[in-house]
Amino acid sequence: MSTAAPAPLVFITGASSGIGQALAARYAQAGWRLALVARRTAQMQDWATARGLGVDRCAVYGADVADPSSIVAAGQACIADQGLPEVVIANAGISVGMDTAERADLDVMADTFALNNVGMAATFHPFVNAMVGRGSGRLVGIGSVAAIRGLPGHGAYCASKAAVVAYCESLRTELHGSGVRVVTVCPGYVDTPLTQGNRYGMPFLIPADVFADRAFRTIEAGVSYRVIPWQMGVVAKLMRLLPNAVYDKVVQGRGRKRRRDGVDSPR
Template sequence: MASLVFITGASSGIGQSLAWRFYQAGYNLALVARRTEVVREWMQVKGISAERCHVYGADVADVNSIVHAGQQCMLSQGLPDVVIANAGISIGMDTAIRSDLDVMAQTFATNNVGLAATFHPFIDGMCKQGSGTLVGIGSVAGIRGLPGHGAYCASKAAVISYCESLRGELRASGVRVVTVCPGYIDTPLTRKNRYSMPFLMSTDDFADRAAHTILAGDSYRVIPWQMGWVAKLLRLLPNALLDKALAGRPRKHRADEA
C-alpha cells in the first residue's frame, strides 16, 4: 500500500509544490484547503488521479473544521504517514492600530492553534503504531523579530518552540517531529513584499529540499542553508546593532494596505 501524506494549505505556493513532490515520490495525497476547487483544477492540470488524491475543505483557523478534515481523512484513506502543517498567513501589523490586534489574533489562530489542531487527530494513532512524521512549517522570520512584522514573527517563533516541545513529548513513541523553516520563497504572497529578499528560491526547489529533509528524518532545517547562516548571525547581533541594521527597512503590508 502506498504511503499517505496529509498537507494543509494545498491550494497554492509551498503546499502545492510539496504535494506534487510527494506524489512524484509515490505517495497518495490528502490535501486540505479552503479553496477546494483550485486544488481540483490543479489536479486536472497535473494529471493526478482521484484514486490517489482526496481533497478536504477546511479552514485551519477553525479548530473543529480542521480536526474534522483529519478525521475524514482517516475514515477515507487511513492514517497518514506524514502530516505537513503548512497553512499559514503573513500580514503586517502596527500595534498602535486597534484593528491590527485582530490581525494578530487571526495570525495566531491560523499559524499556531491551527497547526496544533492539524496534528491533533493523528497523534493517538501514530503513537499506537509507533511511527509517523509531523511537520511544522516555521520561518526564518521566527528567529529574530522584524519591524512591522510582529504578528508573523511571533507566530513563527511559536511554531519553532511548539514543535520543539512536541518533539520531546513524542520522542519515546517513535513519532518524529520535523521543523522546516523557509527563507524567502517565491510565492504570490512574497511577490507583494516591498523589501529585498536575499536567496529567494522557487517553491519547487524548496519542496525538493524540504521533502528530502522530512524523509531523511532531520528534526530541524532552514532552507535554503544560506538563510540559516544569516539567521544565526542575526541572532548573535547585539540589539543595538540589529536595530540599526533594520532601521528604515520597508515594512510588510498591513491588511488595509494589501
C-alpha cells in the first residue's frame, strides 16, 4: 500500500504577527504544513493551537533573525524535523525612523541592516544547496515599496529595503537554471502593527489577509518581482521618474517614522 506524500512545507520568519502571521494563515488555509519562526514562540504556539494546527501541521522555532547563527540553526532544525521546505519566506524586518545627526541612530541603522538584510541571507542559507540538489524551491524576500525612493526620516528602512531588492535579484541570477526561483514581494501599505503607528497618509492601504492572499498567488506563480497592491507599484514608478528637484519638493513636510527614542528629529 502506497503512503500519501506529506503536504508541502513553508518556512516563514517574523510569523508571530503582521504580514508573517497573515501569510501563515493563508498557507494553512491552502493545506500546507507550517514552520514558523520568531522570538515570541509562545505567541506563535497559541496562534497555532487556536486554529487547531497540531504538531503534524505546524512547528514553531524560536530564533533571533538578526543573529545569523540563531536563524541558521532554526533552518537546520526545520530540515531535520520536518524536511526540506518548498517555500522559504524571509519576512522578518523592522522599520524605525532615524536621524543621521544623532549618534544613537547609527546603531538603529546597524540593527536594521542586521535584521532586514543579513538576516534575510542567513534565513535562506540553510536551504539553498538542498533546494538546488532537489531541483526545486522558492526563496521569497519581502521587500517594500519604500525601496523605490528614499523618504525623509526613513534612511535606514529605505536603504535596507533597496538592498533587499538588489540582493534578491543577485540571488535570482545566481540560481538561474537550477529550478530554484527567487521571488521578491514588495508590499505597499498593509494594515499591521508595523504601520499602525505611522504619522502620514497611507494610500491604497490593504488588510493583511488581502496582502497575504495576493502574495500567496504571486509566490505560487513564481513571479520574480511584484508590488502589492499594484496601484502602489504604479505610484512608485511614477515617483521614480520624477526629477530629483521635483521629488525633493514633493516629500517636504511629509510625516516621519518615529525614532527609537521617541524624540522627533528637528529637521
